[in-house]
Amino acid sequence: MTTELRTLTRAEWDDWYGGILRAFGASGVDERDLHRELTEIDRSVGAWDGGALVGSASLVSFRMTVPGGAAVPSAGLSMVHVAATHRRRGILRSMMRRQLDAIRDAGREPLSVLTASEPHIYGRFGYGMATRRLDADIDTSRVALDVPPGTDRLRLRIADDPSSVLEACEAVYARKVPERPGMLRRAPGWERWPLMDPPSHRDGATPLSCVLAEDGHGAVRGYARYALKPGDDGYGSPRGEVRLRDLEALDAPAYAALWRFLFGLDLMSVVAVRMRPVDDPWLHMVGDSVRLCRPRWRDSLFARPVEVGAALAARTYSCPVDVVLDVEDAFCPWNEGRWRLSGDGGGATCERTREAADLTLSVRELGAVYLGGTALRTLAAAGRVRELREGALNEASRAFSCEQEPWLPHGF
Structure with a gap:
């Protein structure tokens, strides 16, 4: 049967999303409602073989910071898959052809960006690795943190429900976006993306929490979202893990205060850092950033x-x-x-x-x-x-x- 490529309709979304989950081996139950809300239906395509979805690709509208600070309209390519039963039939190529042509025809986005689970696939379509990310596992039982003057003047406040302080955190994030190329000015709804915390993804960790760094006037100068995973070393000594989701701060004292908080949490001896900038300043606030922090660099955007x-x-x-x-x-x-x-x-x-x-x-x-x-x-x-x-x-x-x-x- 001939494969048909067509723009998604709202009535087809559940089948479309189900095909993506099947391809990536994910359940996606807890994230379904947010994914449905954020999907740009008119910028999403499906490949259909009769009544079966066998491929998908979607575009996301962002504004991305580029060198110089401008926020340039960029089309994020996402939700790309081809069913295992339909490989090597040109379906991916036809979807890429359609999406890049659509970006050009719309005339508002000079760039397309993506993250890739299999990066080698997208080089042939003209995508080059533009950013990397830093991951690390910091042994806080052995690493000391050197903080700058003024750190002690910040007051820290914990919000067990990160959504209750979302507006304050987004205000900090928005001020940081123009400072670094690659950062995304979030369209409405995307501010909820960093808060996604489905129980199926916690792997024994606590629900997400948020700590705020505030100045003497109560103004929020930074925030960190994190979860805790209790554990021990096998001999009865606590060896829990702090899982950092994201952290933004407007100045060095607020930044340092947040990291010091993460380093000092009781019964925790590792701060698991994921998807941070490769020049993250904490690398210069510790005495041994390699042997005791185990940094790794990976491709990102x-x-x-x-x-x-x-x-x-x-x-x-x-x-x-x-x-x-x-x-x-x-x-x-x-x-x-x-x-x-x-x-x-x-x-x-x-x-x-x-x-x-x-x-x-x-x-x-x-x-x-x-x-x-x-x-x-x-x-x-x-x-x-x-x-x-x-x-x-x-x-x-x-x-x-x-x-x-x-x-x-x-x-x-």
Whole structure:
């Protein structure tokens, strides 16, 4: 039977969602209502074989911070799957074709981004790894935390129900978004995403709690959401785990006060850190950040310019740059050809040109360097960027760099 690809309807959502859960081996019962609310029906497609759903892909509307602080409209690709019974029939390719064409036709998002359980799949569609994440397991029984002056002036308050202080936490988060590339300005409803805490995902841990750091006037300067998993070392000594969900603070004393709180919780000896920035400041507040903290770095956000000119013009550059890029993009051929990028810290333009190329690269490499977390020089050393004019690589690599590492605060 021929597979049909069509836009989702609300009446089909339950079948569509059920197919996704089956593909990822998840129950999804506790998250169903929020997923239903956040699904953009008109930006979601399903592949159907008769009455059976055999594939899906959805787009999520975000505004993402780029170097320079602008919040650029970005289409998050999510809920992608192909049923095990229908692999190698071109279904994924047809869904990617449809979604990228739809982004371009809408004309409002120059970028598409995604997180990938199997990253190698998306390189062939032009997505490059743009951000990494830091995971760690900090042995707080052996690691001391060095806090800055002013930390003791913060007052800490625990909210057992994180939703009761959501507005205050979101105000802190909103102030942090423009500061770091890769952060997402959340659309309505997405503020509830970090609060998802289904019992089926707790693995023996407590429900999510939230601690607030407040100044002398009662203003919230930061927050941390966390859960506790009791445990012992097998010999009767407590060895519980603090599972950090997220943490944001407006200044160094508030940031330090929250970490000191997490380090000092009774009967806990490990702080499990997941999905943090790779330059998270706590790394410089401990005496031994490797042996006693076990940091690991993993890929996180993958980015793809859908409109090369608009995407490169939407961000700023750390130093003056004027280069001609010869871009390869077999999947979105409207991007192929030479583009002259000219800009600095105040803004940029990127337009078609017939001038000789200075660098040649694919759109995948542009996605990887777009947020400043990967260096063009590194990709050139890997053979994925070729310099045609001497000096152009150094110039462009410096310009694309960013003082603060990009970071995706949560999935989608």
